[in-house]
Amino acid sequence: MSSPSKRRDMDVMKLMMSDYAVEPINDGINEFNVEFHGPKESLYEGGVWKVRVELPDAYPYKSPSIGFLNKIYHPNVDELSGSVCLDVINQSWSPMFGVLQYLQVEYFAADLLNVFEVFLPQLLLYPNPSDPLNGDAASLMMKDRKQYEQKVKEYCERYAKKENITSSPTEDSDEDVSDEGISDGRSACSEDDVAGHADP
Numbered sequence: 001m002s003s004p005s006k007r008r009d010m011d012v013m014k015l016m017m018s019d020y021a022v023e024p025i026n027d028g029i030n031e032f033n034v035e036f037h038g039p040k041e042s043l044y045e046g047g048v049w050k051v052r053v054e055l056p057d058a059y060p061y062k063s064p065s066i067g068f069l070n071k072i073y074h075p076n077v078d079e080l081s082g083s084v085c086l087d088v089i090n091q092s093w094s095p096m097f098g099v100l101q102y103l104q105v106e107y108f109a110a111d112l113l114n115v116f117e118v119f120l121p122q123l124l125l126y127p128n129p130s131d132p133l134n135g136d137a138a139s140l141m142m143k144d145r146k147q148y149e150q151k152v153k154e155y156c157e158r159y160a161k162k163e164n165i166t167s168s169p170t171e172d173s174d175e176d177v178s179d180e181g182i183s184d185g186r187s188a189c190s191e192d193d194v195a196g197h198a199d200p
Contacts, residue, residue, distance in 0.1 A: 008059050015112045023050075030055045033069065035165060039121035043152040047072070047160030051120070052082075053112070064112065066120075070164045073155035075129040075138035083133065084123065 012029045016022045021035035036051045038044025049072060054065040068082035077084050132138030141148040 004059060004061065008055055011060065011111045011113070012055075015116070018113055018116075020116055030057075034116060036116055036120060038156065038160070039124055042121075042125050043149055044072070044124045044156060044160070047156035048162050048165055049160055050165040051116075053115075060111070064115065066115065071155055071159040073134070073137050073152045074124065075127045075132040075134055075141055076123060078133040079137070084120075 023033040025031040038047035050069040056062040129138035
């Protein structure tokens with residue numbers, strides 16, 4: 001079995017060689033931003049977000065920390081900090097986690113590419129309003145689905161355009177996102193909040 005540092009190098013290289021734009025921070029591979037596009041056929045389609053990724057020293061045995069740097073309206077993403085309520089990443093991460101194990105699909109190792117190709121798209125496609133980080137979004141989603149969808153699209157239009165992630169933070173953003181807001185495995189989300197739980 002390869003060492004954690006080799007696995008980290010391999011996972012980061014795999015992500016960099018993919019279609020995702022990866023921007024290293026401080027010339028290292030433990031901290032970087034990734035350009036993430038909203039999944040097709042979702043309310044977030046057409047939106048572009050910069051997602052901050054921090055790899056702990058114990059990666060892949062400890063989950064990566066992730067957070068949206070530009071705003072997104074979603075029940076399981078904190079609006080101010082960008083931290084993600086994603087149980088698969090936070091509490092249930094394992095270097096051998098089967099990404100689709102709850103669907104009884106074959107197991108394969110979780111890696112950084114899966115975070116962007118499976119975990120985050122599933123989170124945006126199937127929000128869980130019963131275990132929210134954004135109580136307002138969760139409440140609106142349950143009470144008035146049409147208004148909720150309109151607000152999601154408004155946020156995409158206002159905060160999730162290419163220019164929002166290519167320029168440095170400006171006065172247009174209401175608050176600066178701090179490092180403290182990134183999901184770090186200490187989320188209060190329950191074990192039921194696994195991204196990708198969908199109605200059959």
